[in-house]
Amino acid sequence: MSKVVAELKYSAEHEWLASDGAGPSTVGVTAVATEALGDIVYVDLPEVGATVTAGETCGEIESTKSVSDLYAPVTGQVTEVNAAAVEDPAVINSDPYGAGWLFKVAVDAEGPLLTAEEYAAANGGTL
Amino acid sequence: MTENHTALYGEHEKAGASFTDFGGWQMPLKYSSELAEHHAVRNAAGLFDLSHMGEVWVTGPDAAAFLDYALAGKLSAVAVGKAKYSLICKDDGGIIDDLISYRRSADRYLVVPNAGNAATVAALLAERSAGFDAAVENVSGETSLIAVQGPNAEAILLSLVPEDQHQLVTEMKYYSAAEVGITVNGATGKLLVARTGYTGEDGFEIYLPNAAAPALWQALLENGKDRGLIPAGLAARDSLRLEAGMPLYGNELSRDGHAYAAGLGPVVSLAKESDFVGKAALAAIKESGDGVTSGRRLVGLKGMGRRAARGHYTVLKDGAAVGEVTSGQPSPTLGYPVALAYVDVEHSAVGTRLDVDLRGKAEPFEVVALPFYKRQK
Numbered sequence: 001m002s003k004v005v006a007e008l009k010y011s012a013e014h015e016w017l018a019s020d021g022a023g024p025s026t027v028g029v030t031a032v033a034t035e036a037l038g039d040i041v042y043v044d045l046p047e048v049g050a051t052v053t054a055g056e057t058c059g060e061i062e063s064t065k066s067v068s069d070l071y072a073p074v075t076g077q078v079t080e081v082n083a084a085a086v087e088d089p090a091v092i093n094s095d096p097y098g099a100g101w102l103f104k105v106a107v108d109a110e111g112p113l114l115t116a117e118e119y120a121a122a123n124g125g126t127l
Numbered sequence: 128m129t130e131n132h133t134a135l136y137g138e139h140e141k142a143g144a145s146f147t148d149f150g151g152w153q154m155p156l157k158y159s160s161e162l163a164e165h166h167a168v169r170n171a172a173g174l175f176d177l178s179h180m181g182e183v184w185v186t187g188p189d190a191a192a193f194l195d196y197a198l199a200g201k202l203s204a205v206a207v208g209k210a211k212y213s214l215i216c217k218d219d220g221g222i223i224d225d226l227i228s229y230r231r232s233a234d235r236y237l238v239v240p241n242a243g244n245a246a247t248v249a250a251l252l253a254e255r256s257a258g259f260d261a262a263v264e265n266v267s268g269e270t271s272l273i274a275v276q277g278p279n280a281e282a283i284l285l286s287l288v289p290e291d292q293h294q295l296v297t298e299m300k301y302y303s304a305a306e307v308g309i310t311v312n313g314a315t316g317k318l319l320v321a322r323t324g325y326t327g328e329d330g331f332e333i334y335l336p337n338a339a340a341p342a343l344w345q346a347l348l349e350n351g352k353d354r355g356l357i358p359a360g361l362a363a364r365d366s367l368r369l370e371a372g373m374p375l376y377g378n379e380l381s382r383d384g385h386a387y388a389a390g391l392g393p394v395v396s397l398a399k400e401s402d403f404v405g406k407a408a409l410a411a412i413k414e415s416g417d418g419v420t421s422g423r424r425l426v427g428l429k430g431m432g433r434r435a436a437r438g439h440y441t442v443l444k445d446g447a448a449v450g451e452v453t454s455g456q457p458s459p460t461l462g463y464p465v466a467l468a469y470v471d472v473e474h475s476a477v478g479t480r481l482d483v484d485l486r487g488k489a490e491p492f493e494v495v496a497l498p499f500y501k502r503q504k
Contacts, residue, residue: 035145038362039162041457042433060486062435064161064456065362067486093160 002031002125005097010119011055011073011111016097024079024104029061029070032123034096037063040089045070045081045103052078054111059102061092073113076105133178134271134337138344142358150243152179154361161362165459168326168367171355172277174347175364181245182270182334183238183252187261190234196403197255198228199386201396205230210302210323214386214394215240215248216405220412221382222389224248225374229304229321237319237334239272241376255404271340275347275356276330276367278502283351284331287343289315296320296331309333311346318343325364327371327500369465370458372427372498378438378453379425379467385409388418388469390425390497423450423469427499428481430464431491433457436483442468443482443489449474452483458499465499466492 008016014033019025034040042062052058052072059070081103085091092100120127131152139146144155155176157164167173185194194202200213210229214222224244229237240248249265256263275283285293292308299305304321316339324330335343348356365375374380379389386395386409395409418424428436435457436442442450455466466483474481477496482489 038157039160042435044434062457064366064459067435067437 002035002123003097004030004032004116004120004123004125004127006116006127008097008116009073009110009113010116011071011113012122013071013073014123015071015073017073017110017113019107024106025074026101026104027073028096028101029092030119030123030125031096032125033061033068034093034100037061037066037068039064040092043070043086043089043092043102045086046072046078048078048081050078052076052105054109070102072105073111074105074107075109075111076107078103079106080104131179133176134340135176135178135273135344138341139176139358144358144360147361149361150179150241152242154179155358157360157362158358161360161366162459164357164359164363165366167355167357168277168328168359168363169460170278172275172279172283172330172351173326173359173363174344174351174356175274175276175359176272176344177274177332178271178337178340179242180272181240181242181248181265181267182272183240183245183249184264184266185236185238185252185256185261186234186264187259188234189259189261190236192401193256193259193261194228194236194238195399195401196259197252198226199395199403199405199409201399202228202230202236207232208303208305210304210321212302212394214391215251216386216409217382218405218408220385220405220408222376222380222384222386223251223382225376225380225391227323229319231304231319244376269337271335271337272332273335273340273344273347274324274330274332275351276324276326276359277328277356279351279354279356280328280330283347283354283356284320286350287311287346301329309343311339311342325371325373326367327373327498328367328502365454366456366459369454369456369467370460370498370500372467374425374467375454385412385418387412388422388424392419419472421472424472424475425453426468426470426475427495427497428452428455428466428468428483428492429495429499430466430483431493433464434485434490435464436466436468436485436490436492441484442470442492443484444474446489449481460500464492470494
């Protein structure tokens with residue numbers, strides 16, 4: 001069973017969102033997604049300064065076997081991308097909720113998001 | 128579609144495999160990381176369950192003559208103990224399947240079709256055997272197939288072979304087979320062992336009854352673990368065969384394609400005296416030059432960037448469609464994207480720069496010689 005982290009919010013498209021209420025929020029993909037994708041070999045992220053829109057695609061994640069769109073869970077301006085994950089995407093597999101984060105957004109509005117319980121229930125994850 | 132389980136399904140579940148449907152079978156896609164499994168086969172060894180593959184015995188005084196008629200290759204010229212890669216074609220030259228045939232004696236062959244085609248091939252062989260003194264017996268359902276592939280495969284296999292039979296294994300040539308004693312749980316039995324594979328590495332494929340498969344699987348894993356052996360799934364098998372430039376039925380080979388465009392011209396024996404199904408059509412195709420001097424032919428593509436081409440993506444030359452990708456992914460061994468594609472022959476020379484439409488963006492690729500990867504011998 002894939003791990004789901006209690007204190008995060010989730011999109012139906014398998015992104016997670018970490019917000020501390022003050023600074024930009026952090027976006028990544030869930031362990032449910034990384035396990036389904038397999039070994040990730042390429043990630044295409046939005047550029048710093050770009051505006052992303054909740055529910056719309058903002059990049060791509062490519063594994064040895066497949067390609068998936070990356071959806072923005074929130075609307076806002078991208079303030080930082082994880083250059084280490086672009087350089088070595090394997091970190092997204094090994095630590096999807098930590099060192100494998102993808103980008104940070106100054107959030108204007110959140111899209112429809114799920115709680116950890118709701119996301120875990122919908123995707124067979126474990127809290 | 129029925130989801131068949133191999134006799135090793137329980138072993139895969141125990142090992143934490145994730146499964147995928149392949150040719151009507153629930154097969155392990157990967158156990159942990161498909162990249163780790165790929166690298167294990169290149170650098171040490173991997174263990175594959177290939178029990179979904181078909182096994183069809185062709186026996187009788189006319190077995191050789193019958194296979195000469197039913198398949199595109201000259202099976203009568205295969206020496207006892209050797210194997211041959213061949214095609215079974217339609218009347219119009221279209222490819223029904225690619226398969227390996229092992230000649231076990233003057234009048235016995237084991238024919239191994241792909242999983243999804245096994246029933247079709249068995250039925251077709253039976254149909255084509257009319258008039259020949261040859262029996263066709265499909266034993267796919269009761270036969271398992273376990274492959275050990277990689278540079279350590281021989282040492283791992285030898286650990287289960289009585290010493291007086293080691294020579295049978297060490298002197299076995301590529302594309303050969305022999306009955307070899309294998310000891311599992313203290314009991315030694317003779318099993319058909321072939322030095323074949325689909326990974327571009329040295330390795331062996333072992334045919335055995337379903338009931339014996341789990342014990343052999345466990346024994347190989349146990350004896351192989353100190354030599355880097357891990358179970359490997361179909362994801363790794365696909366990336367390994369792609370690097371080795373080997374076609375996959377359904378991707379590169381199909382009923383609508385033919386041997387010449389697929390680069391398999393040498394597999395077709397127009398020179399054999401006997402007629403065979405598809406001979407007239409294939410002779411006409413060869414004469415026309417389709418897939419060689421006109422039309423499209425199968426080539427290898429190397430990505431200049433990091434993004435991989437995938438099956439069905441369009442190949443472009445100056446923005447115009449000149450081909451279609453049949454298989455593609457990042458090469459774990461080489462570190463760049465590789466793909467197989469059918470490309471207009473005028474753009475198929477090695478060194479030609481082409482683009483592939485990667486979801487709306489043209490990314491540069493170059494035609495390269497196959498295979499992408501060749502092991503150092």
